[in-house]
Amino acid sequence: MSRRLLLIVACTLLAGLTLFFNILPGGEELTVDDAEKVPWEHDEATDCEISLPLIQVLLPVTSRNLKKPAKTLEALPLFQYALPSFIETVEPARFRYLVSIAADKGDPWYDDTDQQGQIQDWILTRWRAHWPDTCDVTLTFHAYANTGSRPTWATNYATQVGYEMGADYFYRINDDTVLHRNSWSSAFVRELASFRPIPGLGVTGPWDPFQKGQLLTMSFVGRPHLECFGTHFPFLFGNYFGDDWIMNVYNVSNSTRFGAGARMMSIMAGVNITHKVLKPRYEIVSTPPQYRAQLAIDQKVLETCVMKRLNDKTHR
Numbered sequence: 001m002s003r004r005l006l007l008i009v010a011c012t013l014l015a016g017l018t019l020f021f022n023i024l025p026g027g028e029e030l031t032v033d034d035a036e037k038v039p040w041e042h043d044e045a046t047d048c049e050i051s052l053p054l055i056q057v058l059l060p061v062t063s064r065n066l067k068k069p070a071k072t073l074e075a076l077p078l079f080q081y082a083l084p085s086f087i088e089t090v091e092p093a094r095f096r097y098l099v100s101i102a103a104d105k106g107d108p109w110y111d112d113t114d115q116q117g118q119i120q121d122w123i124l125t126r127w128r129a130h131w132p133d134t135c136d137v138t139l140t141f142h143a144y145a146n147t148g149s150r151p152t153w154a155t156n157y158a159t160q161v162g163y164e165m166g167a168d169y170f171y172r173i174n175d176d177t178v179l180h181r182n183s184w185s186s187a188f189v190r191e192l193a194s195f196r197p198i199p200g201l202g203v204t205g206p207w208d209p210f211q212k213g214q215l216l217t218m219s220f221v222g223r224p225h226l227e228c229f230g231t232h233f234p235f236l237f238g239n240y241f242g243d244d245w246i247m248n249v250y251n252v253s254n255s256t257r258f259g260a261g262a263r264m265m266s267i268m269a270g271v272n273i274t275h276k277v278l279k280p281r282y283e284i285v286s287t288p289p290q291y292r293a294q295l296a297i298d299q300k301v302l303e304t305c306v307m308k309r310l311n312d313k314t315h316r
Contacts, residue, residue: 048096048135055185056098056162057086058172058232060151063109073122076109078175081276085179087126092134095185098167099123102142102154111143138165152233152242159232163223170232171220178274179206187271188220195264198309200224202250202264207272216247216267217275228305229298236294245291249298257303 061078063070073079078101090097101119103110110116120139127137140161147154155172162170169189173179188204195202201224205216226232233242250265252258288294 050096052094052096052135053168053189054096054098054166055169055171056100056159056165056167058100058102058155058158058162058170059175060102060147060154060158060172061107061110061175062103062151063107064104070109073109073118076175077276079122081178082173082175083123084126085177087123087130087137089179089181089184090131090137091183091185092131095189096135096138098138098140098162098165100140100142100158100162102144102147102151102158104147104154105143105145107143110141116141140165152237153235155242156231156233156235159226163226167223169220169222170226171218172232173218173273174275176276177218178276180272180274182271184271187268191266191268192220192222196261197258198224198264198306201228201306201309202266203246204266204268205271207267207269208275209272210275213267213269216243216265218273219243219246221246224309228302234294234298236288236290241288241291245295245298248295249302258306 059078059082061076063076070076083099086099101110105111108115110119119141123137123139140158142154142158142161144154144157147157159170169192171188184206191204192202193199200222203216203219203221203225205219207213208215208217211217221232234245237245247265252262252264255262258264
């Protein structure tokens with residue numbers, strides 16, 4: 001079995017791609033400062049099962065504003081919580097995994113090639129110890145010049161890269177998230193497939209005890225979500241309220257627009273997590289005054305998307 005880790009340093013978004021075109025609040029066109037695309041290094045020789053679905057795990061991170069500056073990888077929350085639990089709870093016999101670490105440009109740990117090499121070795125060593133006869137995880141690094149205090153934007157940019165790499169599913173978590181051994185990959189994929197009227201279109205995610213199951217703090221979506229909305233979240237939201245939006249835009253249980261039995265959103269009590277809820281390391285942005293208007297627009301976008309897909313299916 002071939003064992004290798006694709007280390008990809010992707011430093012930017014290709015602004016102007018039609019699928020992911022978006023407009024920032026205020027009407028300016030979405031761009032990424034200091035655009036520089038680094039070619040991906042693909043190894044064509046592999047006997048990994050490429051037909052397995054690919055799950056992208058999205059990790060917007062920062063090593064800044066910790067109580068104590070990190071001197072080792074293990075001092076960073078990502079290596080205390082999210083990554084160790086991710087490696088322990090994956091299902092590599094059923095899925096392939098792409099881990100995308102997205103940070104601000106100039107981050108002392110995540111935007112440094114030497115540190116990225118350490119991160120690569122750290123992940124690869126532990127992955128192979130747990131899963132010696134499976135495909136290796138694929139790792140991508142991303143550093144963006146305009147995402148300060150905007151982890152939602154970093155998520156959007158990294159999601160585009162995952163989509164272009166062929167990811168089938170997208171799971172956004174935090175660096176202080178602890179995943180549990182509850183077959184979350186299979187559970188989320190089955191749940192998305194059960195949604196109606198369009199199987200695969202909607203959002204699901206784990207039960208967060210900190211929010212008592214009332215908020216979808218971590219979200220799992222498929223390619224249809226991006227094909228309907230163009231981005232993971234609206235660029236209106238810099239950090240907070242993206243989770244409110246993704247819950248409410250898909251909350252159609254009381255709507256008659258999509259027919260009887262429509263269901264596009266769920267919080268899975270059987271797929272719980274532990275959320276360490278570290279002190280925010282960025283400036284919290286209050287609810288934008290345009291939130292309700294944005295939600296209303298996107299509910300119409302969803303309706304149009306669903307009707308088009310149903311119509312296309314009918315006329316095949």
